[in-house]
Amino acid sequence: MVDIDIDKILEKTEKMEEEKKKKQKVILISITSATVILLAIFIFFLINIILGEKSTVYYPLKSGIKFIYNKKNQSPEEWEILNKIENINNYECKILNVIDKGTFSSTQEYYYTGKKEGIIRMAISKDYGKKIKAGFKLLPARIKKGMEFKTGKIKDKIINAKVEEKETLSLPIGTLTTYRVHYKAEPYYDEIIWFAKNTGIVKKVDNVNNTELNIINMEER
Secondary structure, eight states: OOOOOHHHHHHHHHHHHHHHHHHHHHHHHHHHHHHHHHHHHHHHHHHHHHTOEEGGGTSOOOTTEEEEEEETTSOOEEEEEEEEEEEETTEEEEEEEEEETTTOOEEEEEEEEETTTEEEEEEEEETTOOOEEEEEEEEOSEEOTTOEEEEEEETTEEEEEEEEEEEEEEETTEEEEEEEEEEEETTTEEEEEEEETTTEEEEEEETTTTEEEEEEEEEEO
16 A cells, blocks of 8 residues: 655645745736836827827037037038036026027027926027126927917017928938928028927027028937
8 A cells, every 4th residue: 555645745736836826926026017108108298199298309418528519591500519517597407508500600599498397498699708697498398289389589579389290201310200480470480390209409490591401410429
């Protein structure tokens, strides 16, 4: 007659139950993690649809990159975000330095980025001289197609802006996803700017002064 070791059978059974519980726990954790990730993705896209995308994605103001633009009937321009911060009325601003390649004169634009306020051009200066107050909202904190917002004033007229379209442009620097924003205050101001994802301004048309700016190159310093 064969001896049956009850203790070993029970031990083996317990181990099998423990392994089963471990596997079930791992599966449960995996399902929970996947659910959380999917929920986060869903919320992210829902926010982007309802509120719009973060404007800083389309105007990142990242230092260390030089942009070259062709300008219709004028000399090319070189743009660069400087690696320093300027305090304008207690607002920490990044500096966009624009150089006219024909005259080598420069213009500085001082930008503040706020989570609620959006991207504001706080001031402008010529050749690092006197700063002139601007108070121009280039973009709200979030943007989406059809959004309208007020940017500032010109000759006591409010400049209204509208995010007209989301476009894909084929440019010398590559194929980029852009938002086309139209700024208007008749008859003094009529400008259209294309903002590219992870790049910034890639095209600008000024219908009042009949000028056009197009990006042709960008390189890291």
